[in-house]
Amino acid sequence: MSRPLATDYAPYADAYVSKVPGEELLPAFKSLTEEYIAFLASIPAEKIGYAYGTGKWTIVQVLQHVIDTERIFCYRALRFARMDTTPLAGFEEDDYANAARVVVADWPSLVEEFKSVRHASIAFFARLNEEELERRGVASNHPVSVKALGYLILGHAIHHQKVIEQRYF
Template structure:
């Protein structure tokens, strides 16, 4: 399955930007793995003095954004699990700024952040590999918006790609 196979009713309009940032060249499972390696290599090539840099007052550092990417992937994967198990419970949204303030990503080493990112992504890949075709099509509700299991997989990748572009445009 590829992002162009998604229907607009499988995700909130807010997420269209993330989904558009996912290549149609690979399947969801292939892109989950490829984007893991691409992101780690990208981050490893960032000069050490940039990890604690923020481009403006009140903006996150690169480390904070990596931590945010990890936290968001966990939230999206949890939603995918709930929806794939046909859980009809409305799931709440989450406030990313509150998470970032509590996570203190900027106080962590880049090695720890990348190790955690890799572990979370491997868990996400195993989770999505466990879903059958019917489960991938199931739709639940999060933050008052419909979301399919498969759309959540592409949102995970697109969210990561979005932040990598932000690094390139505003931090490096």
């Protein structure tokens, strides 16, 4: 299995896809998941509720956003893998963040939720063959392949890890 082509996703999504190392989706899922869980464990407790600026999300809100986005991208991948070509709407991340009930004390359960969602994503993508991974649909007004959605899941999490490392510490 090769990486998705630039024609497999919207141009803006390259900022995420390009962050994923290697050529194989499943090995990337497994190694990056271990790294991400270790990263989450390394965040000092006093930083979980920290936001680096007015109107910016706290780290706990960022993790909730990563989880929500992974669920949405995996749902899109499921729809397209099953040959559902219904165009899917985008989502407004700030609306989701504002509606989510997250508190610093929930950090351990939120980390466990991330692990569960990620393991479900891995199980889903592991069962897809090359034909299913190449299937396409339209999400947020852009064509996207199932394979590209897997890379988007990973690259999106990496993006937010880098933001946390650069702006929260």
